[in-house]
Amino acid sequence: MKINRHYLDLEESYLFSTINTKVSAYKKDHSEAEVIRLGIGDVTLPLPQVCVDAMKEAADEQSHAETFRGYGPEQGYPFLREAIAGYYEKKGIGLAASEVFVSDGAKSDLGNILDIFSEENTVLIPDPVYPVYVDTNVMAGRKIVYMDACAENGFLPMPDPALKADIIYLCSPNNPTGAAYTKEQLAAWVSYALDNSAVILYDAAYEAFVSDPDLPRSIYEVENADRCAIEFCSFSKTAGFTGTRCGWTVVPDALIFDGVRLNQLWLRRQTTKFNGVSYIVQCGAAAVFSEEGQRQVKANIDVYRGNARIIAQTLTECGVWFTGGENSPYIWLACPDGMDSWDFFDALLEQANVVGTPGAGFGKNGKSFFRLTSFGSPDATREAMKRIRTFLKKEETAD
C-alpha cells in the first residue's frame, strides 16, 4: 500500500506547542507570577442557557422509544437548516434551506469541501493565514500561491488581475488579523472570481463580531456572490460551541462549474462520508435562533466586544499600530520598532506576564506582528492591558 506522500510535504506547526513550552518554563522559574493568556482563540464564557436546556430536553427525547431519533438527514435536520436560512433572511439574503448544510464545525467543512474539487486547481491564500487553509491543500498536492496581507493594504489584499487562481480563500473578519472587508472590496473579489471561473471559499466564522452596520456579514450581501462563493460559518465563537461542535456551510444552487451543480456534489460527499451532526447538538444550535437565544448570544458577544474595545483603546493610547478589535475578536498589532514577533512574545511574557500569539506563526507577513484575542474574562483583559501599558512605556523610555 502506498501512502499519500503529499502528507510528507506538510510543515510541522510548533506554534502553540512552543508557546506552551515557553509559558511552562517561565512559570516553573516564577511560581509567583500570575500569567494572563490572551493568545488562544478559544472562548471562555459558558454556553447560553437556552442551548443547554434544549440539549437536555433532546437527551430526554432520546431516552424514550416514542421520541427517539436514529439516523437523521446527513445534511442536517430541516428545523435547523430552516432556522439558519431565516438568520440569513434577516440580513436580507434569500436562501433555500437546501442550500444550507449543517456541519460539525467550520474546520471540518473547510477541509472536506476540497474533496469535490480537482487536485489540478491553483489555490490563492492570503499570508498571514489560518494554517488549515494551507495544510488541507498541501495534503492534496494542490499548487498554492500566496497574496500578501500587510500594513500597506490594511491586511486586506485585493485581487491581482495578472494572477490566475481557481480556488480563493477569504476570511472576514479575519483570523488572525481582525481586518474586515467592505462590501465594495468583496464585490471586487466576486467580480474577479466570476471573470476567472474561480470559486471563493468564504470563512465567515467571525461575522457576528461585525458591529459596523456598513460592513458585510456575509459574502452573499454582494450581488452574484451566489454564483462564485461557498460560505462557512460556525456556532463556536458566538454561542461558545468550540467544544460542542456545530456550524454550517452554504452551497448556493446557482454555483455551477463544468456544468455541474456544486450543491449536488457536496450533498453526495456528505451523504457518503458523513452521517450528520448529533441530534442533541442540532437542538442546542437551533435554540440560538430563538428570541431568547439571540438575546443570550448577543450578551456573550458584547462581553468579548467590550474586551476588544479595552485592548484597542490601550493600543491606541500607546500609539501602537493595529487592525481588528472593532469588528472582530482579534487584535493584530505591530510589534514596537519592528521587533521580531517571538522576541516580543518573550518580552511580554517575562516583563508583563501576558501571553499572546506571535504573528510569525501565521505566515511570513506576520513576522513583526502579534495577535491578542478578546476571548478572556473582562477582569483578566483589563489587568493585562494595565500591564501592557506599563511595559510599552518602559520600552519607549528605553529607546
Added chain:
Amino acid sequence: MKINRHYLDLEESYLFSTINTKVSAYKKDHSEAEVIRLGIGDVTLPLPQVCVDAMKEAADEQSHAETFRGYGPEQGYPFLREAIAGYYEKKGIGLAASEVFVSDGAKSDLGNILDIFSEENTVLIPDPVYPVYVDTNVMAGRKIVYMDACAENGFLPMPDPALKADIIYLCSPNNPTGAAYTKEQLAAWVSYALDNSAVILYDAAYEAFVSDPDLPRSIYEVENADRCAIEFCSFSKTAGFTGTRCGWTVVPDALIFDGVRLNQLWLRRQTTKFNGVSYIVQCGAAAVFSEEGQRQVKANIDVYRGNARIIAQTLTECGVWFTGGENSPYIWLACPDGMDSWDFFDALLEQANVVGTPGAGFGKNGKSFFRLTSFGSPDATREAMKRIRTFLKKEETAD
C-alpha cells in the same frame, strides 16, 4: 475551477428511495394494511439511561464558566480513549489510548481514512457490500477489484493469492449478509495482507452481536493484525447512537508503510480536518463502559438478538437458506426458487405487508438474496414472521 470529475463516475443509488416509493404507493392503495418494516439498518430502542444522564450532566457542566469545556483534543478526550482501550483489554487486546481515535461515527472515518492513502492503490471489496466502501473510492478514482461473496463460500470470501490488492475491506459480522469470519479465516487475511504489504480496513461495527465465544470480535485477536489492519467501530448499533453520533478508529503504532507510521498520518489528518466529537456526546459514550452502562447495552442487544433468533427460527422451519442472525443483527436469505430480489420484495410487500431490503441493492451477488434486520420491536418482528411463514407456505403450495 475544475471539479473532481471522479464524482461523475458515481452510480446513483436508488435502493432506499425506490423502496420508499414502492411502500408509499402500496400504502396509498391499501390504507388498511399494517406494513412492518424490517428493512432499514437503524435501531429502534432508546438510548441507555446512563448515556442520557451523562449527557445531561455534561450539558450542565457547559453552562458554568468553571466547568465549561471549549476545544478538546481532536482525537478525543483521554477519558474516552482510555475507556475504549479498556474495552479491548477485556478481550485480551492491549492497545495504548493513543492508538484509539474517537470519531463521529464509523461512516465518517471509513470515508476519511482514504485521505492518507495514495490514489494509486488497488482496492479489494467484497460483493455484496455496504455501498460506502465503493463510493468513497470511486470519488478518488482508485481502481477497485471485487471478490465474490456467495452461498458457495458462505458469503465469506477468502484471499486469492493470484490477486494483488493494496487496500482490503472486510466487515465482520457482515453488512448486509450477517456472515462472520472465524479467527482462522481472519488469520489467512492477515497473512495475505502482510505478504502483499496491503492494509486491511476492518469494519467491526457489529462486533457486539457476536455471541459465539469462538468467533473474533476484533481483528486484533489475530496475531500480527496490528501490523496490517485499521479497525472501525461504533456506538450506533450497541448503544443506539445512530442519531447521537460517536464511534472510534484504531490505528496501531505498529502499522508502518513506506517507512511512515499511519498513526501519525491519521493524527495529522484529524487535527487538520476535524475538531473532535462534541464533549457532551463523548461523555454519553464513556458512560457505555461503566458497569451499569454495560448492563443496559447488553439488555438492548439481547432484545435485538431475540428478534434475530425469531427470524432465524422461522426461516429454518420454512427451509429457507440464510446466513447471519446468530452473531449478527442481519439475516441474509436466499429468495425462494432463485427468485429475483426485487420480485421477492414486491411479493412480500403485497402478500405479507412486510418490507425488507432487496439484495440487488448491495451488489451483483445479492440479486437473488434478501436482507432482514433485527432492529424492529419484538412484537412487530413476531408478527412479521407469522406473516412470512404463511406467505412462504403459500408460495410452496403454488409451486
